[in-house]
Amino acid sequence: MRFRQIIASALTAACLCTCFTTTVSAKTVSTFSIVNSASPLYDIARSAYSELNIVGTKAECKSQAFAVNAAKITVEQTLQKYSGWFWIWNDVDGASWTRTENRSSVRLSNTKSDLTSGTYRVKSVFKLTDKNGKTETLTIYSDEQNVP
Amino acid sequence: MNERDFKDILAEICAEEIAELNMFPPFKPSLRHRLTMKRIFALYEKKTHITASNPPIVLTPQSRHLPSSKRLIILFVVIICAALLTGFMLVYFSKNFQGTVYNDNTQLFAVNTENCPTTIEYEYYLSDLPDGFEIVEHDSLSFDVYTLYKNELSGHIITLSQCTKNNFSPHYNTEKHNFEEININGHTGLCIDFSDNKHNSSIVVWDNGDYILEISGDLPKKELLYLAESAKVLEN
Numbered sequence: 001m002r003f004r005q006i007i008a009s010a011l012t013a014a015c016l017c018t019c020f021t022t023t024v025s026a027k028t029v030s031t032f033s034i035v036n037s038a039s040p041l042y043d044i045a046r047s048a049y050s051e052l053n054i055v056g057t058k059a060e061c062k063s064q065a066f067a068v069n070a071a072k073i074t075v076e077q078t079l080q081k082y083s084g085w086f087w088i089w090n091d092v093d094g095a096s097w098t099r100t101e102n103r104s105s106v107r108l109s110n111t112k113s114d115l116t117s118g119t120y121r122v123k124s125v126f127k128l129t130d131k132n133g134k135t136e137t138l139t140i141y142s143d144e145q146n147v148p
Numbered sequence: 149m150n151e152r153d154f155k156d157i158l159a160e161i162c163a164e165e166i167a168e169l170n171m172f173p174p175f176k177p178s179l180r181h182r183l184t185m186k187r188i189f190a191l192y193e194k195k196t197h198i199t200a201s202n203p204p205i206v207l208t209p210q211s212r213h214l215p216s217s218k219r220l221i222i223l224f225v226v227i228i229c230a231a232l233l234t235g236f237m238l239v240y241f242s243k244n245f246q247g248t249v250y251n252d253n254t255q256l257f258a259v260n261t262e263n264c265p266t267t268i269e270y271e272y273y274l275s276d277l278p279d280g281f282e283i284v285e286h287d288s289l290s291f292d293v294y295t296l297y298k299n300e301l302s303g304h305i306i307t308l309s310q311c312t313k314n315n316f317s318p319h320y321n322t323e324k325h326n327f328e329e330i331n332i333n334g335h336t337g338l339c340i341d342f343s344d345n346k347h348n349s350s351i352v353v354w355d356n357g358d359y360i361l362e363i364s365g366d367l368p369k370k371e372l373l374y375l376a377e378s379a380k381v382l383e384n
Binding site: 006045046047048049051053055060062064066068069103104105107109111140142143 | 226298303319346347349
């Protein structure tokens with residue numbers, strides 16, 4: 001009986017903790033944060049964007065990154081469509097682009113028209129190399145947008 | 149000694165021994181003990197084939213109630229463990245921005261998005277560039293404008309980004325750096341200074357009411373703040 005009570009308490013606590021948040025103000029924010037397994041690594045990169053905007057049946061895709069002491073940044077941008085099954089996303093045909101810049105900033109913007117109805121997102125993979133040869137890879141997904 | 153005295157003495161000794169027994173705390177079997185006993189009894193029942201004529205030996209366990217303080221402690225520990233297991237987020241708040249704080253980066257979002265343009269209706273430019281910087285790239289989408297300035301001699305770059313509020317959601321490196329609230333021409337913004345002994349680098353982002361503007365560059369924070377204040381609307 002006691003064991004069941006403990007299990008019930010654990011499940012209740014788990015449900016509560018899925019929306020457990022703590023606010024932090026700008027003046028007192030510290031750099032610590034708690035586990036989020038979806039976060040990429042930020043060693044060379046200082047900022048990164050992956051944005052999607054749907055206008056009618058046209059998708060506007062944006063991938064942008066800024067780094068420090070970077071010798072080269074390569075960005076691979078892919079428009080993906082949700083398959084409808086579990087968490088499977090498929091790459092849209094003809095909607096993958098790449099750009100490489102030998103400097104500390106890169107920007108890649110593209111459009112894809114005549115999209116069929118569904119849910120889309122942009123996947124941006126940034127490969128950064130600093131002047132010492134150290135590399136890092138960031139993968140960032142945009143918010144999902146719907147084509148009606 | 150007569151029989152009566154002997155009986156009194158015996159009764160006294162019994163009473164003392166019973167009193168000693170009552171001083172012992174009640175037996176509290178551990179979980180392992182209970183599970184083991186449960187297994188033994190189950191095996192016993194199987195072997196002896198309990199029938200109506202041979203009823204099983206039933207031991208009623210002592211009813212145990214946990215004190216409320218112990219229950220609270222257990223609940224507290226369970227909540228902490230569940231929180232650590234499921235993971236929880238730090239949410240960042242500033243006057244015009246809200247964000248999600250991750251391990252090594254913070255994703256910012258704009259607040260106050262009501263009645264704001266959803267497309268770029270006018271563009272900004274930097275009116276007081278440092279010497280040697282020229283435009284090398286200019287790109288735009290319906291919701292976003294990007295201008296890259298570069299000093300060919302030093303190789304330093306400055307980028308100016310203008311974005312509609314609904315499409316603003318960048319990730320900023322906050323692993324070893326903090327946001328600092330700043331004011332750009334009466335608008336509240338945020339600044340991160342990545343400068344160290346070897347490199348100057350910083351980012352300034354602010355909400356001008358209609359759009360989110362961001363300047364990033366290989367410059368120290370003070371120079372970038374001055375550039376941000378020099379941003380003006382490009383007249384066609």
